[in-house]
Amino acid sequence: xxxxxxxxxxxxxxxxxxxxxxxxxxxxxxxxxxxxxxxxxxxxxxxxxxxxxxxxxxxxxxxxxxxxxxxxxxxxxxxxxxxxxxxxxxxxxxxxxxxxxxxxxxxxxxxxxxxxxxxxxxxxxxxxxxxxxxxxxxx
Amino acid sequence: xxxxxxxxxxxxxxxxxxxxxxxxxxxxxxxxxxxxxxxxxxxxxxxxxxxxxxxxxxxxxxxxxxxxxxxxxxxxxxxxxxxxxxxxxxxxxxxxxxxxxxxxxxxxxxxxxxxxxxxxxxxxxxxxxxxxxxxxxxxxxxxxxxxxxxxxxxxxxxxxxxxxxxxxxxxxxxxxxxxxxxxxxxxxxxxxxxxxxxxxxxxxxxxxxxxxxxxxxxxxxxxxxxxxxxxxxxxxxxxxxxxxxxxxxxxxxxxxxxxxxxxxxxxxxxxxxxxxxxxxxxxxxxxxxx
Numbered sequence: 001x002x003x004x005x006x007x008x009x010x011x012x013x014x015x016x017x018x019x020x021x022x023x024x025x026x027x028x029x030x031x032x033x034x035x036x037x038x039x040x041x042x043x044x045x046x047x048x049x050x051x052x053x054x055x056x057x058x059x060x061x062x063x064x065x066x067x068x069x070x071x072x073x074x075x076x077x078x079x080x081x082x083x084x085x086x087x088x089x090x091x092x093x094x095x096x097x098x099x100x101x102x103x104x105x106x107x108x109x110x111x112x113x114x115x116x117x118x119x120x121x122x123x124x125x126x127x128x129x130x131x132x133x134x135x136x137x138x139x
Numbered sequence: 140x141x142x143x144x145x146x147x148x149x150x151x152x153x154x155x156x157x158x159x160x161x162x163x164x165x166x167x168x169x170x171x172x173x174x175x176x177x178x179x180x181x182x183x184x185x186x187x188x189x190x191x192x193x194x195x196x197x198x199x200x201x202x203x204x205x206x207x208x209x210x211x212x213x214x215x216x217x218x219x220x221x222x223x224x225x226x227x228x229x230x231x232x233x234x235x236x237x238x239x240x241x242x243x244x245x246x247x248x249x250x251x252x253x254x255x256x257x258x259x260x261x262x263x264x265x266x267x268x269x270x271x272x273x274x275x276x277x278x279x280x281x282x283x284x285x286x287x288x289x290x291x292x293x294x295x296x297x298x299x300x301x302x303x304x305x306x307x308x309x310x311x312x313x314x315x316x317x318x319x320x321x322x323x324x325x326x327x328x329x330x331x332x333x334x335x336x337x338x339x340x341x342x343x344x345x346x347x348x349x350x351x352x353x354x355x356x357x358x359x360x361x362x363x364x365x366x367x368x369x370x371x372x373x374x375x376x377x378x379x380x381x382x383x384x385x386x387x388x389x390x391x392x393x394x395x396x397x398x399x400x401x402x403x404x405x406x407x408x409x410x411x412x413x414x415x416x417x418x419x420x421x422x423x424x425x426x427x428x429x
Binding site for chain 2: 007013017018021022025036037039041042043044045047048049053054082087088089095120121122123124
């Protein structure tokens, strides 16, 4: 059986360590105080924010939009082995850059539009609504 | 007052089998080595601090794994993990060493150092048994104070509770943050066209929050902890398969041992034992060959 000093020692250590474990999330997550040495539990809360959804279309003379498959236009095979720069669009600039590559593939009269939404902590933010001719920038 | 007294007895005075502590002892070393030993390989850096960390990780780790001078070696091992987290991670700025999975390993290592983790499955135990036999004394019991086990369990519950708390925001609750993860890791930038994708993501999100809050508290309830652990094992297995979580899933699995009644684990392990091969006196044992 444990001696009294051992029990007192355990008590002190328990309170100190349990206090440290609990203080981290309380200070950082509730009080929002910057305390770099303390631990918080915010797993995966900051990842995947560099993610956008994209949809391309060719604007026709009649004013309509014909869907464009970026894989097909760029001659890239769809799937896991596709270059990540084509598969996952992380920024609006990257979406524009892909669109401009498609312009070059489609020829001088092409009119490529992009519909882009990018991730935020609260949802999706619409960045491009198809009202910008990406081919014009290169002309 | 009575409740406080019971809580004190449950946390500080608790004693029991050392087998779960011993299993965690071995598991934590294996996981910490998997996580960090590659970073502190001697010839890679001749900087004294790096060499010292590498040697400590290796020597204390080996002794802790084998249960050799476990009181000292496990304390040294925990100190090494703390040094990796605070000195290398925070002070020297190695970002990957201050991730949540790193702290769970550190907390596990500290908890093991506060337990009589050499009381079972160890060289210390082997020596203690030999010494007792030599002196004609009964074998020493595999038991000791288990307050460190309560600390480990508390840490695991804190991971769940605050992890769920962080997810209590519209972006996660609505399933949109899960959509981001799905597209980022799997789908790429083509938003899935199949019906039900947003609902599936929302279902997974809500389920995760509910499960994490439940795990934070209910893992302490003996009557339901085993089925809940099965759910937890599947949850962490899923995380391991779907996200780059490194050693986190296995560490959480391992530390579930801290919630269990240590004596019940001891009895369960005893109950698993079959007849000793080659022991004719044991029911079902085979006589020695030849």
